[in-house]
Amino acid sequence: MSKSETSQALCAMPTSDEMTYVLRLADNAMILGQRLAEMCGHAPEMELDIALTNFSLDLIGQAALLYDCVLARENLAPNSDVLAMTREQSQYLSCLLVAQPNVDFAHIIVRHYMFVTFQKRQYEALLSSKDKQLAAIAEKALKEIAYQIRFSKAWVLRLGDGTDESHERMVEAVDCLWRYSGELFDKDDVLCSVIGSGLTADFTNGYQNWQDEVSDVFAEATLNIPSDTHMLMGGYLGKQEDHLGHILVDMQYMQLKYPNLEW
Amino acid sequence: MYSTDLRTDAEKKSAGEALRSVEDAAFLAAFQKRIDDGAIIEPKDDMPEKYRKTLTRQISQHAHSEIIGMLPEGNWVTRAPSLKRKMILLAKIQDEAGHGLYLYSAAETLGTKRDDMVADLLSGKAKYSTIFTYPTPSWADMGTVGWLVDGAAITNQIPLCRCSYGPYARAMVRVCKEESFHQRQGYEVVTVLARGTAEQKKMAQESLDRIWWPSLMMFGPSDAGQVSQNMKWKIKRHSNDELRQRFIDATVPQAEILGLKIPDPDLKWNEERGSYDIGEINWDEFWGVIKGGGTCGKMRIRDRKTAHKDGEWVRAAAAAYAEKQERKHSAIAAE
Ligand SMILES: [Fe+2]
Ligand SMILES: [Fe+2]
Numbered sequence: 001m002s003k004s005e006t007s008q009a010l011c012a013m014p015t016s017d018e019m020t021y022v023l024r025l026a027d028n029a030m031i032l033g034q035r036l037a038e039m040c041g042h043a044p045e046m047e048l049d050i051a052l053t054n055f056s057l058d059l060i061g062q063a064a065l066l067y068d069c070v071l072a073r074e075n076l077a078p079n080s081d082v083l084a085m086t087r088e089q090s091q092y093l094s095c096l097l098v099a100q101p102n103v104d105f106a107h108i109i110v111r112h113y114m115f116v117t118f119q120k121r122q123y124e125a126l127l128s129s130k131d132k133q134l135a136a137i138a139e140k141a142l143k144e145i146a147y148q149i150r151f152s153k154a155w156v157l158r159l160g161d162g163t164d165e166s167h168e169r170m171v172e173a174v175d176c177l178w179r180y181s182g183e184l185f186d187k188d189d190v191l192c193s194v195i196g197s198g199l200t201a202d203f204t205n206g207y208q209n210w211q212d213e214v215s216d217v218f219a220e221a222t223l224n225i226p227s228d229t230h231m232l233m234g235g236y237l238g239k240q241e242d243h244l245g246h247i248l249v250d251m252q253y254m255q256l257k258y259p260n261l262e263w
Numbered sequence: 264m265y266s267t268d269l270r271t272d273a274e275k276k277s278a279g280e281a282l283r284s285v286e287d288a289a290f291l292a293a294f295q296k297r298i299d300d301g302a303i304i305e306p307k308d309d310m311p312e313k314y315r316k317t318l319t320r321q322i323s324q325h326a327h328s329e330i331i332g333m334l335p336e337g338n339w340v341t342r343a344p345s346l347k348r349k350m351i352l353l354a355k356i357q358d359e360a361g362h363g364l365y366l367y368s369a370a371e372t373l374g375t376k377r378d379d380m381v382a383d384l385l386s387g388k389a390k391y392s393t394i395f396t397y398p399t400p401s402w403a404d405m406g407t408v409g410w411l412v413d414g415a416a417i418t419n420q421i422p423l424c425r426c427s428y429g430p431y432a433r434a435m436v437r438v439c440k441e442e443s444f445h446q447r448q449g450y451e452v453v454t455v456l457a458r459g460t461a462e463q464k465k466m467a468q469e470s471l472d473r474i475w476w477p478s479l480m481m482f483g484p485s486d487a488g489q490v491s492q493n494m495k496w497k498i499k500r501h502s503n504d505e506l507r508q509r510f511i512d513a514t515v516p517q518a519e520i521l522g523l524k525i526p527d528p529d530l531k532w533n534e535e536r537g538s539y540d541i542g543e544i545n546w547d548e549f550w551g552v553i554k555g556g557g558t559c560g561k562m563r564i565r566d567r568k569t570a571h572k573d574g575e576w577v578r579a580a581a582a583a584y585a586e587k588q589e590r591k592h593s594a595i596a597a598e
Contacts, residue, residue: 034341037349040356041337042566044574046330050360057353064346081345105577161587162580169576247341254344254402261463262455263344263402 010086010259011077017193019074020093021200022134024190024236025122026066027094030084031244032115033059034251035102044105051151055112058144065137072133078260085255089238089245096235097180099243106159106169110177113152114214118184120145121210125203134199153217160221167222174218175226182231185210190236265328265416266321266423267483267503268493269390269553298497303429306372314496318428319373320389321498323380326366328392329359330384331563335399336408344402351448352405358441365437369430385568393549394474394481396557403456403463403470409449411471411478411514417442418510419482427497450517457521464522471518472526479541480549482507511539 014020036056043049067080077083097115102108123145126138159166185207187195195202215225234240254263294311297304304310333356340356343349367377383389394412399405420442423435456467483503493499518525529542552560 037340037353040340040353041333042570042573044570044577046360046364048574048577049333049570050357050364053353053357053360057350057357060346060350060353064350067346081347084346104573158581158584159577162584163576165576166580166583250341253342258344258462261344261459263348263452 010082011091013087013091014070014074014076016074017190018131018197018199019070019076020190021194022066022070024093024095026063026070026084027092028098028115028119029059029066030063031092031094031247032098032111033057033063034247035098035100036108038102039108048105052108055148055151058141058148062137062141062144065140069131069133069137081255081263085252086259089240089248091238092235092240092244092248093238094235094240094244095180095183096232096241097177097184099235099241099247100177100180101243103173103176104169105155106166106173107177109152109155109159110170110173112148113156113217114177114181114184116145116148116152117210117214118181120149121203121206122184122200125201126199128201130198156217156223157221160218160223170221170223174223178226179229179232182229183233183235186233186236188236265325265392265481266419267392267481268321269324269393269483270320271553295495298427298495302427303432304427305429313492314428314498315373317493317496317498318431319370319375319380322366322370322373322431322434323375323383324390324392326363326370326380327384327389328395329363329366331391331395331567332412333359333363334563334566335395335397335559336405338399339402339405342402343405348405348452355409355445355448358445362438362441365434369434372430381571385564385571387564390553392481393552393557394477395563396552396560397474397477398558401466401470403453403466404474406449406452406456406467407470407474409445410453410517411449411474412481413442413445413449414514415478415481415510417446418506418513422500422506425497425500453523454521457523467521468523471523475526476544476548479507479511479544480546482510484546484549508538511541515539 014023033056036052036059039049039052040056041049043052063084064080067083071077071080071083077086097111100107100111120142123138123142127135127142129135129138156170160170161167185204187202187204191200191204194200211225218225235244290309291311294309294314304314336352336356336359340349340352343352367380370380371377380389384391394415399408417439420435420439424432424439426432426435453467453470456463458464485502485504487502487504489502491499515525515530527542529540531540532538533540551557556564
């Protein structure tokens with residue numbers, strides 16, 4: 001076997017829409033968890049360091065359960081570490097939003113608030129799933145998500161309606177990150193298929209409700225949602241931006257350098 | 264150790280002179296009697312200024328060490344080799360941050376603000392444990408740090424659970440529980456490596472080679488035979504050498520079980536003492552680290568300064584927002 005063949009052989013992609021969808025959920029949680037882990041020891045305040053580390057831990061915990069859920073149904077890899085940490089960049093099915101960089105605390109907060117308010121709707125739609133394991137994972141995660149929403153909402157208000165500088169930074173963050181919101185609720189073929197099969201309820205009909213909720217909070221924070229935004233999409237299909245590649249260099253380092261070992 | 268007195272002799276001397284003769288002998292004797300009778304000193308109690316200063320220095324230095332200690336481990340959190348290890352490491356770093364905050368609160372009960380203590384850390388005035396100036400270039404260091412560094416911390420901190428100052432003693436009880444958990448997890452990481460492939464075993468041995476001596480230095484230079492003021496005040500209960508010996512005697516057999524070699528050719532069991540004898544510790548290296556920051560000290564402080572500076576606008580925003588809310592509420596109340 002040539003070298004490139006061995007590295008290809010570590011992991012396969014799901015064949016079913018259902019497991020493709022669960023892999024999206026897992027990758028979303030994993031990549032955002034990994035992003036937040038970068039802040040460990042570097043957050044703007046010690047209390048915030050603890051909070052961000054905690055969210056990272058919650059998210060990677062969710063990802064671990066979801067990867068196991070995928071592996072129990074499709075034998076893609078020998079274990080969840082290989083599934084999580086060895087794929088080609090184009091095989092990661094996370095939305096573009098979660099890989100956005102930690103530009104500053106405003107970006108971290110806007111990204112987080114947008115993501116967790118969306119994730120709440122996405123996971124609530126799993127509570128009635130025909131897949132009981134998936135429903136149980138969602139139920140557990142929703143408790144964590146509720147706290148993360150409270151935390152990030154409070155910071156959206158503080159930073160948006162704080163000082164001129166914090167407001168400016170928030171305007172810039174919203175302007176940059178809002179472009180990734182369309183993908184979150186995009187009802188593509190995979191999502192249509194898994195709604196049809198009963199894996200998830202249709203949360204995309206909550207898009208307007210999500211926009212209303214977010215724009216209300218933004219308004220209270222003296223922030224506006226940008227109008228006429230051209231939405232950027234493709235992450236769910238593996239069309240990733242540059243950012244993810246840099247995340248993967250770190251995340252995959254040990255698994256690729258020392259394949260098939262126990263740690 | 265996290266709380267070992269890291270001041271140079273000159274620093275110690277000038278601090279001592281400033282306080283001498285300020286307090287009368289009767290008060291000091293009465294305070295000593297209280298300590299001798301086993302009293303626990305609480306924040307509202309009268310205490311000698313030197314007792315307050317010493318504890319403030321010791322507790323804040325311990326807090327700084329917890330916070331700086333997050334950095335060498337944070338260095339591996341994005342590269343941890345498995346999901347499980349990544350989560351354990353995140354949880355450990357979160358615990359250390361919690362210890363830092365908890366200890367700053369304990370130090371604040373003595374009358375110094377956390378912001379001032381942090382400012383001293385960032386300016387280089389305050390010290391932190393020398394161990395965190397060492398690099399963590401391999402994954403195995405995440406095991407060795409837990410095993411040895413948290414292990415050494417526990418050895419030092421268990422006696423502090425009976426320290427005469429109540430808030431510090433109570434903080435230590437809570438912190439020790441978590442440190443012993445970290446020590447076990449670290450040892451488990453090293454165990455997996457030691458039982459793994461030749462490559463993994465090499466990784467573990469190299470890491471032990473790197474961290475063994477610095478972990479012994481954590482206890483500080485020999486102070487045997489000195490009955491210090493800190494001992495009389497029950498801020499310190501054992502000599503540095505005694506604690507170091509305890510740690511060595513507990514740790515050497517743990518390395519043996521794993522088939523790892525302690526990097527000390529002079530290490531041997533002393534039947535008579537019932538303890539291990541060790542080779543000479545390189546105290547020049549220790550003082551060099553204290554004065555010059557060693558390999559990573561400058562980077563650690565730079566990282567903390569950057570985080571602090573990055574946080575300025577965030578803190579300002581939070582304060583401005585809180586003030587606006589306050590004004591809103593008082594306006595409503597006035598209506
Ligand atoms: Fe700690
Ligand atoms: Fe610890």
